[in-house]
Amino acid sequence: MVAFIARRLAAAFFVVLASSFIVYVMMAYAGDPLAFLIEITDDNQRRAVEQAVTENLNLDTPVVARYFLWLGDIFQGDFGISARTQLPVWDELSFRIPMTLKLVGTALLLSILVGVAVGVVTAIRQYSGFDYLVTFFTFVFFALPVFWVAVILKNAGGINFNDWLRDSAQFSPTFLVVAGILTAIVVYSSAGGSPARKASVAAIGVAAVEGILIYVSVTRWMRNPGFGPVVVGLLAIGIAVAVTAVMAGWRNTKARNSALTTAGIGIVLWFPLQTWLDDTSIWKILGLGVVAVLVGVAVGYAWGGYDKGLSANCAAVVALLVSVVIFVDRAMQSWDDYSANPVIRNRPIKTIGDREARLDGDFWLTTNDFFSHLVLPTTALMLISVATYTRYSRSSMLEVLNQDYIRTARSKGLTERTVVVRHALRNALIPLATVVALDIGVVLGGAVITETVFEWNAMGRMFIDGLNNLDPNPVMAFFVVIAVTAVLFNLVADLMYVVLDPRIRISGAARS
């Protein structure tokens, strides 16, 4: 294992080295980073700047030698200075990295969740109406330019949504009808069984969706959202049931009881948490999350049984998800405060920037601010990735479903759910590890545009500015961060194989 990681790290090191060399040389031949000197009219000043920049960037050294000088600095953690501003690149990079991380991380996580879920469903319902619908839209998303999507999103999801929220916060009858028809199509085509069963499932689905929409509309829920104890309770129980079904199977009574107990604890805790959470911080929230997971584990062991570990895992996952529900519920309760803040002007969804610097409020206000700035750029960035994950997880799932061991499982008389969830899904996820690793690069590339359109002063912006100014150090700093990230994720992907696929044993010596 150690030998493997060492070998991969060594290979990765040379990959980064070679590619950084290529980028550095290309950057050097792209143009003169000192071209802007022409704008400085004072001779003394121009000479001083020219000298300082030339010295710092070693512009008087041939390109290849200059690359190695740069490399030497990088190994000492020195990213050099920008030719244009003559300020250390690291100063800029250090505050931009978290911003990019926030954007890219959220987009990546959500696109994996959504993409895999949709992909798996389309694989199970291959050639259904739902499958065709999804296929159609994935190709549309593939084809859309990010900057255009961003403009459209700002208009629909930002400006029009804010207008709607302020003017009525109620759905029009047309909207309800269209939503009903769409739900009917999606649910009918993704449900299984006879046409009659599909129709009845679709009818239930439509009724549920319309019910929710009408409730939201009548109570103007979007202006003052929140779940309340009843919905939190229903969600918690739903989570417990779903997690048990997926992880352990519904018939595993110990796991089921653990999950339901944990959910029950969560529901009870909702009441005191309403006041406990009023004054909080990110650390308190994270701490509570850890406590919740530990409680889940404890509950799992308390129920005992021969498979205590599995019960504990189930309960831990339930605890975590219920915590998230409670967190979201509490954040939603501050939504109207946030919206009514004079800085926000009752228009909560923002089209520029990553936060309102002037917003002065508690943790929940800033949390709402965080998400209201994040939602549009994340969505723009997600669309293409979601399409990728949908396609790959669909084809991967289809391939697995055609394997012999799936036929064996089915012929054993296992339920379809067990076959799909326990036998097929896990194996279908293995190749996705590689896709995720590679997608990191794509998402970071997309972030360059997204950050520009949404006016985020993050890493991608620095890269674009550096490129326009022919300024090598910021460009190289961006490149190094991206390259190292991509390479590391590839390594992580390889290690994930071990976790996901028991047939693979990574070690120095091959086994068969």
Place this chain on the structure above:
Amino acid sequence: VSTRRRSRTLLSLLAVASVGALTTVGAASATTPPGTEPVGTEAASTEPAGTAAAGGGGVGEVGGSACGIPHGPYEDPGAPAGEVRVGWNDPLLSFNNSTIHAGAVANINPLALMNSGFSYYDADLQLINNDQFGTCTLDSLDPLTITYRINEGVTWSDGVQVDAADMLLVWGSLSTIFNDENTVVTPDGITAEADENGSPIVVGPDGAEITSVDEEAYASAFDPESGALLEGFAYKESAGVSFDGIDEFFELVTQTPVISDDGLAMTLTADSFYVDYPTVAPKSDDMQPAHIVAGRALGIDDPAAAKQALIDAFVNDDAAALKPIADFWNRGFDTDELPDDPGVYVSNGPYNLTGYTQRAEMTFEAREDYTWGPKPQVQTIVYRIIGDPTAAVQAMENEEIDMIQPQATSDLLTQLEALADRGIEVQTGDGATYEHVDLVVNNGGPFDPATYGGDDATALAVRQAFLKTVPRQEIIDRLIVPLNPEAAIRNSYTQVPGSPGYDEIAQNNGLAAYDAVDIAGAQALLEGAGVTAPIQVRFHYAANNPRRASEYELIRDSAAQAGFEVLDGASPNWGVELPNTDIYDAALFGWQSVDIDVAAGHQPNYVTGGDNNFYGYSSEVVDGLYDELTASTDAAQQQELLLQIEQQLVADAFGVPIFQFPEVLAYNTTYVSGADSIPLAPTMFYAFWEWQAAG
């Protein structure tokens, strides 16, 4: 094993996907910013301030104001309230806008909010003296002597009185006389002290200085083959006081100014007359806090002591003290976020800076103890930086900002006008920049007499013929009227349309002859001169500017009818290439006005060897008239001289001005009223004290 193989195929598929993503990046960056459209960079400005000033009772006369019309006390509009959010495309990069490297419009706007100054331009482009801040007295015209006095009680936001030390810093930093002339940069890039021959002084192994006066000793310090210094020898490094600032007027003040006993006034005497003296009094973006500069540079905490140290340094020309002062003045104010040192952003005007999120947003709060000038009515001004014009319009629609002044394009205007039902009003008008075509007369091209064996008359006829074909009205109708319905041909080389002197000069200078395209006339001129078609004209303009490309096409098609073949010389580096007339015969670009002055703005464009006269144009008449103009103290005479200059330029077919850039101002009436703009920096910030936060 099979799992692994599959992952390889995925890898190659994905590689294709990521290449696709990269292509998009390139495409986006190549097509992006209409906002960064380069306008002419150098400053050219126009109108004689004297005309306006002379009427203002003693302004421009000895004993009167030397920096515009004194305003007198301002009305108190009451306590400021509410918030207004403005958008701008570039971030402030320095709180010192006087340095050459950092001087930019993006700094001027925030500084206009933060600081007061001796004068500013009003809606009629008149120079107004804010006499509640300070006065400028014209003590004498010969020699030109002016006393700048700052009123008692005018303070920096840290409570320190603004006084003559701050004025002395303005003079010292811009006069260039403190800059070390004896500094040369050696071939290996070292800043060294120069000897009397301008060669770098060398220090020998024994520590003795070797100069090039002693040729033999000097030569022995170098390797005869490589020319490099021998081991043991070194260049004598220079302390190199170098202020990165320059001003034509302060350069003329080589005598140390006199500071009054109370320390609030500074009197300076220029070595020769400077006709544009009214415009040189520091405006809101022209002063830096002396106590901060000297305090930080020399490590003095006490403001009074720091100011005294600064005065001493300048008065005694103390290079050891001036070096750190210059260094701090040059770079100490450069920042793109709220500096850790609050001294860097102290201000002396209506607003205090309270926040600057890096390159994203600045917040200004009205200063409570501010009494010396127009009082603002808005408590908080939020200044958001939005580079992409589409993003700015959408942010405006989403009410994230209340006011923008984007680069005018017809798409943008359409988008903004569609927002009328949201209470967004759009104002269009003239901007500060004017478009023009100039002809090259020194490159052996079609407009150069040398091409016709030195025959001036033939070259003149060809130039006139070409100018007759420039479809000025059509260019305006097609490209500018959609953005500014009031747009008209600009018919002056020196005057801004709408300024007091414009009409008379435009009617009489002869440019009106080129209002309409005259193909027959052009052909007749060419025939008379005996020049045969086709005449090739290499046409130089900005490559990334669609409007100039359209102008080029219109000119090309029109000129073709008279027998000119206008060749496309679109260049991405057009600005840098302007001095190289070997590559073009005619240039199309814009000059931007930064001040309303008599001569300083346009003199470099038209005099022989002027900095902005790239084309080899040389006229003894024009040079002589400018000499008279720069010595003239009488407004009527100045106006007459300007007319004569323009008539000569027309007679020589120098080129033609075409139109004033259109400018668009959009503001949301739900949140702000009183918004307006002038065609000079700080454009929409020129009278921010008229803004009111509505709603």
